[in-house]
Amino acid sequence: MxxxxxxxxxxxxxxTNKILEASLQETFDHLRELNKWEKETPIEKYQEIMGVPLPVVWETLLPNHGEKVRREANEWFHESLIANIRAGKGDxxxxxxxxxxxxxxxxxxxxxxxxxxxxxxxxxxxxxxxxxxxxxxxxxxxxxxxxxxxxxxxxxxxxxxxxxxxxxxxxxxxxxxxxxxxxxxxxxxxxxxxxxxxxxxxxxxxxxxxxxxxxxxxxxxxxxxx
Missing domain, CATH: 3.40.50.1000 (HAD superfamily/HAD-like)
Known part of the structure; x- marks a missing residue:
């Protein structure tokens, strides 16, 4: 059997740690450009919650933002992750x-x-x-x-x-x-x-x-x- x-x-x-920081930084840079984020990128917070479903991730990282912003952030984040994988930056x-x-x-x-x-x-x-x-x-x-x-x-x-x-x-x-x-x-x-x-x-x-x-x-x- x-x-x-x-x-x-x-x-x-x-x-994932090899591409996580860069992709998360890029995502929050987008939010800063849209005047939707002013603080530092919450990299440590994400590392703490790694392994939870994505809706929980963005509820945790963006607790004061609406669903639309969270959805956009998730899309930017995954576009960056995929680009970094294709570029051979992960392992x-x-x-x-x-x-x-x-x-x-x-x-x-x-x-x-x-x-x-x-x-x-x-x-x-x-x-x-x-x-x-x-x-x-x-x-x-x-x-x-x-x-x-x-x-x-x-x-x-x-x-x-x-x-x-x-x-x-x-x-x-x-x-x-x-x-x-x-x-x-x-x-x-x-x-x-x-x-x-x-x-x-x-x-x-x-x-x-x-x-x-x-x-x-x-x-x-x-x-x-x-």
Missing amino acids: LISLIFDMDGTLFQ LYPHVIEVFSYLKNNNFSIYIASNGQKEYLQEIVNYYQLDHWVTETFSIQQIPSQNKADLVQAILTKYSIKKGAVIGDRISDINAAKSNGLLSIGCNFDFAQQEELSQANIMINSFLELKTIFANLNRDYLEVKN
Whole structure:
């Protein structure tokens, strides 16, 4: 039986921090030009909330602005992110391709479940040719509830998954695993918070650790609990 692994994207597979600051700065420069922002760009605030759905992002960063401004800011932000990806300014975390190749060769199926927008996720998948290893990439936009646990459940249902794990860096990933009876693996990478990672079944500091984990782990432990 195939074992299915569901990976987060930002802060887990893709080093979003390499393009985040520049894209966010450009977005708030637009707002300043329109006299709709006077303060410093809230980069640290965004880093704190990485992993939440986009509506929550802009409600948090622009609490005193209306929906129209938030929607425009989101559009500018994603245009900049995509431009930076195409320019090669982003990067995957070290050993992602090596580990994906190992997993694929050892009867694991790989999926991506992210709170990112479809176009943004597809740009990353295309640029790094992740479709070679990844069965399908899912965006939170596909789920009305905007809840990552529901997104993971949709993946399990579509592919009749019986065993698996969720690998991510934030509490939404850990909760999505627990809610669906999956193993949770927390990635101690750029945006991770120790309080959240402590709730994962396993924590890793490097992608390479996944090779050892899945080589030695009892596969019965990965069975989805109904």
